[in-house]
Amino acid sequence: MMARTLYQKLWDDHVICTEADGTALLYIDRHLVHEVTSPQAFEGLKIAGRKPWRVSSIVATADHNTPTQYWEQGITDPVSRQQVETLDANIRSVGALAYFPFRDPRQGIVHVVGPENGATLPGMTVVCGDSHTSTHGAFACLAHGIGTSEVEHVLATQCLLQKKSRTMLVWVDGVAGRGVSAKDIVLALIGKIGTAGGNGYAIEFAGPGIRALSMEGRMTVCNMAIEAGARVGFVAVDDTTISYLRNRTFAPKGDTWDKAVTYWRTLVSDEGACFDSTVCLDAGVLQPQVTWGTSPEMVTGIDGAVPAPEDFSDPVKSEGVARALNYMGLVPRTPITQIAIDKVFIGSCTNSRIEDLRIAAGVIKGRQRAESVKLALVVPGSGLVKAQAEAEGLDKIFIAAGFEWRHPGCSMCLAMNDDRLSPGERCASTSNRNFEGRQGGGGRTHLVSPAMAAAAALAGRFVDVRDLV
């Protein structure tokens, strides 16, 4: 048999049938559901008189709209409350493998909850009405973000209509140095290939720089594959994958575990398999990254400076940069280390796992948030992450340093709840999107790693965290 890429293997394993033009019907193993993109799908299903195909594929939680404080008051925003209650009612009526409703000890961001409960397993197709579903690719899954019509389609048929993507190998050489993390690798990649660079591709992340990452780090990288324009991104199975999954709630046990592991070990690209495109990056020479604009590709190292529109020859691009700088309130050529911040957000499905919190806590331990920083927010990705962090005393470190320690959820990543920036406020954020208004109307977002966000909170401006650790 011809050498196959991991993508080809995952694809072949799920194709039910293919149309003449290559559109295939793919079987879906795991369907993650949250409150924002599912109500219209459940409604559509009901109106058509259809039943969900396999409810045991569903894992659901409420995350986007849920508040991160005053939980005893419930959800006070009536529109948000209605959406969360609609999810409650829908799951109650159809059922699910697992549901972690608002205030459940295991509630959290859907992309944190799936893996930590072992509901994301290698070789699965995973879908969710959320573009950051690519996160689950860290487990050698084919994980697609889908729209609401597709959510309904998967509910009704357990399938997704897909055309095969081209394949891109992102080979990360070298190992990230002290103070440099998975987030810096993926930001640097997006800076290199652009936010449309991965359009139409399925990205496999490989090489020593990826192998050296923990599962948390790999999830961070795959999470932002979508910001590079790729709908799916993934990493092959290795020992790190398998030891992460052992004993997780929904992971197989006993003989089935052994059988599963044998299969999982095959989930790697064969020697000599061909990719349509290859991009190389050296993690060994990377600086911590900071975005300066309103698209994740507008990024530079901590030693860099904000560019000027005239640095770009393409007029559309140049005008885009001018608009971004205007929105961001930045003057061309400003060194990144001279940008002062108002708020810090440590959280989101990119960087709210236990490792992220440990790293951030390690930076701030025994130090203090700068006076000029109005708010430094830590929002764990899930109830389990929060409990683990508290067991390790991380919450105390954050609180002692002047950070706020909150309940889990998406929070200021997209500001659908009360956690948001005011117009003009500048934030060092560990999330994944710096679009205009993403963290609140008029808010200015700089994407960074947890270590860099922590360092910025201490200094009141961006600084090189490598000088602190």
Added chain:
Amino acid sequence: MDRFVKHTGLVVPLDRSNVDTDAIIPKQFLKSIKRSGFGPNAFDEWRYMDHGEPGMDNSSRPRNPNFVLNLDRYQGATILLARANFGCGSSREHAPWALQDYGFKAVIAESFADIFFNNCFKIGLLPIVCSKAELNSLFGLTEQSTGYTLTIDLENQLLVRSDGHVVPFDIDAFRKKCLLNGWDDIGLTLLHEQEIREFESKRKLRQPWLFS
């Protein structure tokens, strides 16, 4: 889904690249549990001078006089002209819903984000990829002449300009068939019900841990 065969309509040029889904429909409007009613809030932050929230009377809000969709000459536009990487960002179908609810039948751009592109087909909003050179000339034409219209002929996969110049475009055969007939994907997939069941039983035998 509505059928899409041929459409002639007024064109509005949105001359920006990387227009993201947050810009197309800001998140505060995603709290709705309905599929319709997003049109008045399409491009909310660019269209209005104040901050929009669900439930506001949009007709009395202050409009941004400089935003292209607000210009008199583009009122009633049904074809949106855009640049590269249109619809990047989230998977929210609320973005194509909002464009459709606003009145758009098609979006023509140099490139689209994958998920957005896919979502458009699911609701019968036609996304058309067009070369940069053709786009440049379309932007020029719409800006030069008030009331500039285009015809989109899906059957023959052609953009027909009012000066008679035609531009062919690509589309997947399967998607084209669905649009021309207004077919519902779920109904089509369920024609394969038996095959899905057989696939599922085999999968259960080989990888039982996926079905616990």
